[in-house]
Amino acid sequence: MGETPDALALRRRGHILDAEQSCHLRRAPQECARFCPVPFFIGHGSIVDRPYRRVQKYRSLIPGEGARLRSLTRGRNDQDVGGRVAEGELDRPVGKSACGRRLGVRGWPAMMPLTEIDRLKQTVSEAWDSPVADQVAARWGYPAGTARWWRSSASHVFVLPDSGRRRYLRFVPGSYRGPKPVAVVAELMARLSDGGSAVVRPVAAESGALTVTVATGLGAMHAMVVEPAPGEEVDVTGLTESQAWHWGQALAHLHRDAAGLDTGLPESFGELPGIGELFADDTALVEATARLTDVMRDLPRGRDRWGVVHGDFELDNMAWEDGRPIAYDFDEAALSWYAADVAFAVRDLTDHTGRPTTEHRAQFDAFLAGYRGVRPFDDEDLGHLPLFAGLHAAVSLVRITRALDAPARVEPDWLTELRDDLTDLARTHRQLVIEVGQEVG
Template identity: 45%
Template sequence: MLPLSEIARIDATVDADWRSPVADTVAAAWGIAPGAARWKRSSATHVFVVPPDVDPRGVMYLRFVPASLRTVRHLEGPARLLSAWAAAGGGTVAPVPSRAGRLVETVPTLLGDVHATAVPAAPGVERELEDLTPRLAESWGAALAHLHRDAPPLGADDEPPPVDLDALERDPAVQQAARAVLAEVDRAGHPRGTLHGDFELDNMRWSDGVPTAFDADEARTGPFVEDIAAAVRDLVGDSPGHVEQPALLAAFLTGYRGVRPLGDDEESALELHSAAVAVRLLVAIAHVGDDTVADEPAWSRDLRASLVAHRRGLRARVLAATVGR
């Protein structure tokens, strides 16, 4: 999650039509005309969309992050992985090379250097949880299993930094619980490989009942079942020990097993791995309390409040996983 202060910096450059000179500078590296890219959102990266009928390559998404917050390799690894997955037969879009033929560009802008990449729009439509049927959930599970089966191993330079539990030092109870959760994950020794990291419904589009993902920002090596836990958070819900959508979760797992094995011990550890996912998310948003925004606008206050509420739910899941251990 980008700092709120960084999102505010971009917000200050965006005009009433959602254009930004920062995005125009990034867009130029892909031969996109000034004023074409429009701000869509900022979360893990800043995302600007090039709408239909603007570029002959079709709808594209420019995604960039300040060089002060990420290194080039943090974008290059996911970009190469998307390319490999797309070449293996689908499941993801393939990044769009820049005019120089690179998947990632470092671009000087009026706000400093940024690392940027571009992807085409994934085919199809977005699906909300209420749109999901057992058949679609099965297809979703199968798609994640295909990515696990077909992903190349990540090189050492492509791995993200280890999760920094020092970020939780202001909450000693959660920090201790987080250490216990990650230690238990290591002891469990479930099958490992390259993970997508965020194969949720809002990170894909659907065409003919098949999903296509459009980013791999959270890719890393880890237990496959943890990637499942990250994907199905909306099916599991916010209450530890309870599954809100058991039929859809069962369909997802059925689809997954149709492509690659999933042991009963892995399925029974979903609760543990959901807690491990929560640990990572807690670390990712730990900066919110210290992230000050001058003359904070309403959108920033609302986003901050949403993140604080989200943190409470994540905290409860991590603590619940260690009760009685």
């Protein structure tokens, strides 16, 4: 099967890889790891002829639909909970990258085990629908066959075409996550939206609830539906200083507006205590993580530095309308240091240690100026960005390791290959943790 025109256009511009190729950005391993904390993504969607922002997951073509395209690129072209459906878009399955990173804070696994994702994948038809999704979507009044598989990572996401637009159905197995985390995120998004924040709002089910639990052929699923975010995406390659300023301002507004809306949210970096047991034979990693954790524990938690954070306020998690961003995908919302949220948000503008690159220094400074125009962010906060880069790498290492889970006796080739790729990426994250740990120590 030949390449689609979109894929061919991307290849000509250097944004698509063959399975045998390495990162198209020709980055050093440390740089690739910074952009790939949880590099798995499988589902359905379309490639757009434009540069992508960052690597966080693989987007794979389902076997039988053609050669699987695996792209290590810096971003994605679809919003997890935003955007519009172009004509014919849902009928065109092609591989693409997508930004992955999913909640791994205390009690909330980072992403579903690969075997869990494969279970859902096996129910998806050639038309990209699934009887499991049909059972869940029915709670919002959608007839069978409406929901089309978009992706699976921390949750299964299906597109719900609706009068030329699209909503997003998101659900997770009850065996993977309880109903409370899903409900807490939905409630936070609703309260922020109702309060005037630039955040997409969840859609109530026919019962009036924002989240529901549905018995399906694969067991209980905890689900929510979200509206699309209006506007366009902005890529880091085209990010202006003015846009960077509004980006920083938007994050500061979110931190300010979310104060006091923390009921039920976990604390960030909850995976770190498990590293000693998970990697008991890796003394260097355990010691480096301990140094990072010791420094983290001594950080102040005053109201000016600690509160509700988005957890993934990167460019690929917002749409832009009239020059201002609208946020979505709050799966990683937590209680944390505001500086940690800033560190994760601006990774497109920094090197793997969290320091601004020469190329993006102007945008980085503009981001901070926009943030500081709303709430404080002093030099002490700025100095902690390398620390949080190391902590995020440690969290990503745990997430990848847990996602690998125990392989089935017989697995498809793509899953075996993906396990190998994830194992390689885990090694790179390990090196990052040790590097930053030595610097901090």
